[in-house]
Amino acid sequence: MAETAVAPGTSRVSSLLHDLQQLDHALYAAVAATDTPTLDTGLRRLSRAADNSKISLTIAALLALRPGRGRRAALTGVAAVGLASASANLVGKELVRRPRPDRAAAEVVADRQVPMPASASFPSGHTASAVAFAFAVSAGLPAAAVPLFLLATAVGYSRVHTGVHYPGDVAAGALLGTACGAAAVALFRSR
Incomplete structure (x- = not known):
């Protein structure tokens, strides 16, 4: 019987992925x-408020009321959200197709729960969009960095x-969001 050749490092990579x-x-x-x-209600509300990037878009609308840097930061932030959302939901989730967690098996408290999305789990689109927005807006308004990144972390x-x-x-959503935020900043700086 012939032995099947295994690429060097394949077992190490699969072991690492298994461990992760x-x-x-x-x-x-x-x-x-x-x-x-004490945290359950607030985090559930925050998670729902971040649906469809409502928090980021509200902040962008408020920033857009300020002429100059505020308006430019808002526009860059919205572009970053669009890029992150498309990358996470149309590309990442379709390529990886990771199933959502089994909340029942993990016994997640009912008071915490939000509706389970029908899409794949990887990467988190909410996180990607929130981090992309924080990154892009912070590039134009550095004073906004700490509150926006804290908000993105909480989301x-x-x-x-x-x-x-x-x-x-x-x-993974945070990494994707960082890349999309950087891309949006680079795009707007080149114009």
Whole structure:
């Protein structure tokens, strides 16, 4: 019987991916198992408010009322949200097709839950859009960096807390959002 050749490093890569998936599931389970009744309502509301980038678009509308740098930052931020949303939802989720977490098996408290999206889990589109917006707006308005990145972090965490994403989905969304924010900034600086 002939032995099938395995590319060097293949077993190491698959072992690493397996370990990362195990860690991802363990972190998700730890969040689900942690009793946080004071946080549950607020994080559920934040997660819902971030649907369709409503928070970012509201902030952009307010910034657009300020002429000059505020308007330009708002426009760059909205472009970054559009790029991140398309990249996460039309490309990333379609390529990876990771199933959503099983909230019932993890026993995610009902008071935390938001409706489970029908789309794939990886990457988190909410996180990608929030981070892209924070990155793009902060490039034009540095004073906005800390509050916007704190908000983006809270949005990302809320997606794990409510049980609709694994932490790895959120981390990937943050990386994608950073890239999309940088691309939007570069596009607007070149004009």
